[in-house]
Amino acid sequence: MTALNSPSAGASAAASPAAGHGEGPATPATARRSGGLEGRVRVPGDKSVSHRALIFGMFAEGVTRITGLLEGEDVLNTAKSCAALGAKVTRLSEGTWEVEGVGARGLSTPAAPLDFGNSGTGVRLMMGAVAGQNVTATFDGDASLRRRPMKRVLDPLTAMGAQVASAAEGGRLPLSLKGSTALKATTYETPMPSAQVKSAVLLAGIGAAGETVVIEREATRDHTERMLEHFGADIRVEPHGAHGRRITLKGRPALKAAPVDVPADPSSAAFPLVAALIVPGSDIVLTDVMMNPLRTGLITTLLEMGASIEVVAERTEGGERVADLRVRHSRLKGVEVPPERAPAMIDEYPVLAVAAAFADGVTAMRGLSELRVKESDRLAAVADGLAACGIAHEVKGDDLLVTGGATVGGGGPVATHMDHRIAMSFLVLGLASENGVSVDDVAFIATSFPTFMPMMRALGAVID
Ligand SMILES: O=C(O)C1=C[C@@H](OP(=O)(O)O)[C@@H](O)[C@H](O)C1
Numbered sequence: 001m002t003a004l005n006s007p008s009a010g011a012s013a014a015a016s017p018a019a020g021h022g023e024g025p026a027t028p029a030t031a032r033r034s035g036g037l038e039g040r041v042r043v044p045g046d047k048s049v050s051h052r053a054l055i056f057g058m059f060a061e062g063v064t065r066i067t068g069l070l071e072g073e074d075v076l077n078t079a080k081s082c083a084a085l086g087a088k089v090t091r092l093s094e095g096t097w098e099v100e101g102v103g104a105r106g107l108s109t110p111a112a113p114l115d116f117g118n119s120g121t122g123v124r125l126m127m128g129a130v131a132g133q134n135v136t137a138t139f140d141g142d143a144s145l146r147r148r149p150m151k152r153v154l155d156p157l158t159a160m161g162a163q164v165a166s167a168a169e170g171g172r173l174p175l176s177l178k179g180s181t182a183l184k185a186t187t188y189e190t191p192m193p194s195a196q197v198k199s200a201v202l203l204a205g206i207g208a209a210g211e212t213v214v215i216e217r218e219a220t221r222d223h224t225e226r227m228l229e230h231f232g233a234d235i236r237v238e239p240h241g242a243h244g245r246r247i248t249l250k251g252r253p254a255l256k257a258a259p260v261d262v263p264a265d266p267s268s269a270a271f272p273l274v275a276a277l278i279v280p281g282s283d284i285v286l287t288d289v290m291m292n293p294l295r296t297g298l299i300t301t302l303l304e305m306g307a308s309i310e311v312v313a314e315r316t317e318g319g320e321r322v323a324d325l326r327v328r329h330s331r332l333k334g335v336e337v338p339p340e341r342a343p344a345m346i347d348e349y350p351v352l353a354v355a356a357a358f359a360d361g362v363t364a365m366r367g368l369s370e371l372r373v374k375e376s377d378r379l380a381a382v383a384d385g386l387a388a389c390g391i392a393h394e395v396k397g398d399d400l401l402v403t404g405g406a407t408v409g410g411g412g413p414v415a416t417h418m419d420h421r422i423a424m425s426f427l428v429l430g431l432a433s434e435n436g437v438s439v440d441d442v443a444f445i446a447t448s449f450p451t452f453m454p455m456m457r458a459l460g461a462v463i464d
């Protein structure tokens, strides 16, 4: 058992600092043409739900027990920040954690800057959490996170009454935010489809008197709304326009500890899933995959492409739809992926581009502007990686068009730019290519899917 607050916490694996990636030597790897993948695996817990379970545990009165928590670096950094803000965070065993909360108004000023490593979700949600508290905190991250836009969160938070004490150019990290207990509840329409921005405003709304309303023109993942309800807040979600939602949170709720069972992450499942589709002879089962409709855009798209994905046992667990997925090698065909589907598959475009490389004809992915502000500029990184592997493609404005076929040469080294999803996507591509694919650095895979390499090898993937 390890308490993150204890003086010895720094010595435990679960609490080891994530800082340092991108500064030390890179770890290259090569994925080679593999025989059919076989087996039954459960990918680690959902990253979005894991961050939120810790944060709501911090805000709740009582002890929240979390099972299936993703022990990836992004989430471990959030756990450490919750501890630094006053919660008692304890790892009981693999994936099982307890958070003794401080109550919805009880955060305290941390002694040192909060380091979120590579994680946009961690840093943006925690800025929202701090905004309505009597707390001043400094937020920082690695070189990738320092490049990412934070103004999208700072704009609504400062309009509510939080103050930016200092920030790097353009409102980037490192920055210090001074929260306020007199935060004004607001009505905010998010200018871009972003669950992180929506969640930051709602988390700030916990500390504000009155109703905080967030309007989104396109619905994004709703884990924050579900968890607010699960922890006892008064929250209302209504449709808004054709694809959007209006979310109303009554401020200063008394949040009560509640158990959270984290389902398997559909964004991680995407990698073995696409690998099984493109490697001839494959037949695998992915268990307990979260099937929240705001996360299943990739499955919808792959089914349209002709993928053999059988939803074996769909059920509700811990308030989320989950299912086992049987996936078999399939001949795929190119399709149009409409822009309105982007929020439901935003992190899956790199690996969809890999599936598209093996599909007959053109797959057109439309409306990908948000991909430019992820851990890397994913539109550019995917295009460069496809070029390095000899795959015909075109970037037209914010659209990516990939022309696929039955065989792919492969190659590399693909530049991964501190981006876990670029690294995993191109390793998957290598498994079905003639000559394999090498990537320049696999270190960042540990941010979201620390068991990726052993799990893929257990299915029969050749990666060295
Ligand atoms: O809220 C979340 O947990 C996430 C929201 C998405 O980011 P945006 O809010 O920037 O779209 C997604 O890309 C990220 O991996 C996780």
Ligand SMILES: C=C(OP(=O)(O)O)C(=O)O
Pocket: 118, 119, 120, 121, 122, 347, 374, 375, 421, 448
């Ligand atoms: C975009 C991602 O994460 P984050 O924004 O939390 O860094 C991701 O995991 O693909």
